[in-house]
Amino acid sequence: GAGVSQSPSNKVTEKGKDVELRCDPISGHTALYWYRQRLGQGLEFLIYFQGNSAPDKSGLPSDRFSAERTGESVSTLTIQRTQQEDSAVYLCASSVGLAGGYGDTQYFGPGTRLTVL
Amino acid sequence: DAKTTQPNSMESNEEEPVHLPCNHSTISGTDYIHWYRQLPSQGPEYVIHGLTSNVNNRMASLAIAEDRKSSTLILHRATLRDAAVYYCILRDVSRDDKIIFGKGTRLHILP
Numbered sequence: 001g002a003g004v005s006q007s008p009s010n011k012v013t014e015k016g017k018d019v020e021l022r023c024d025p026i027s028g029h030t031a032l033y034w035y036r037q038r039l040g041q042g043l044e045f046l047i048y049f050q051g052n053s054a055p056d057k058s059g060l061p062s063d064r065f066s067a068e069r070t071g072e073s074v075s076t077l078t079i080q081r082t083q084q085e086d087s088a089v090y091l092c093a094s095s096v097g098l099a100g101g102y103g104d105t106q107y108f109g110p111g112t113r114l115t116v117l
Numbered sequence: 118d119a120k121t122t123q124p125n126s127m128e129s130n131e132e133e134p135v136h137l138p139c140n141h142s143t144i145s146g147t148d149y150i151h152w153y154r155q156l157p158s159q160g161p162e163y164v165i166h167g168l169t170s171n172v173n174n175r176m177a178s179l180a181i182a183e184d185r186k187s188s189t190l191i192l193h194r195a196t197l198r199d200a201a202v203y204y205c206i207l208r209d210v211s212r213d214d215k216i217i218f219g220k221g222t223r224l225h226i227l228p
């Protein structure tokens with residue numbers, strides 16, 4: 001079946017512009033995560049959606065970052081007034097969620113590479 | 118999620134077995150041990166997970182210490198395609214909680 005998809009695959013923008021990154025999770029997955037990965041670094045947690053619960057936004061680095069999720073489907077990560085330090089690969093992952101029990105596995109998308117000039 | 122400790126990097130020869138260690142001394146009874154890997158220029162992918170007993174799948178084996186304070190991911194016969202960053206993660210699924218990745222171990226495979 002289809003995996004997690006993300007768009008665009010690459011995005012180049014100018015400092016100060018807003019960008020929107022999209023994630024389409026695997027159908028039926030209630031949990032969705034956004035991570036940021038700077039060049040040569042590990043994965044940095046940003047935000048976590050689980051079903052209809054309030055999202056865990058504890059990883060968002062500033063109020064310029066926000067994310068929404070429509071029901072249990074597509075999610076959009078928005079970065080306002082982009083800065084050069086926002087340049088990174090933004091990864092989305094989904095999982096079955098609480099129903100998955102102890103073997104809940106994350107499935108990652110290919111990522112969006114954001115470059116802020 | 119509880120903390121894990123892994124070596125920053127390791128090297129292995131091609132076609133040799135590789136043992137990737139992970140320490141998790143503060144593991145709780147409801148923490149599952151998960152391993153993911155990230156190949157160059159790709160998103161992470163699931164490798165294996167376990168609770169107490171050793172586990173085998175087509176990708177790897179997971180050996181879990183009797184006290185569960187450490188575990189080892191075993192690649193039985195490394196290939197160049199196994200060069201990646203390997204992440205060891207504890208997942209407490211008795212709670213609805215986010216997954217935090219550490220820095221992982223960068224595995225280099227020598228031809």
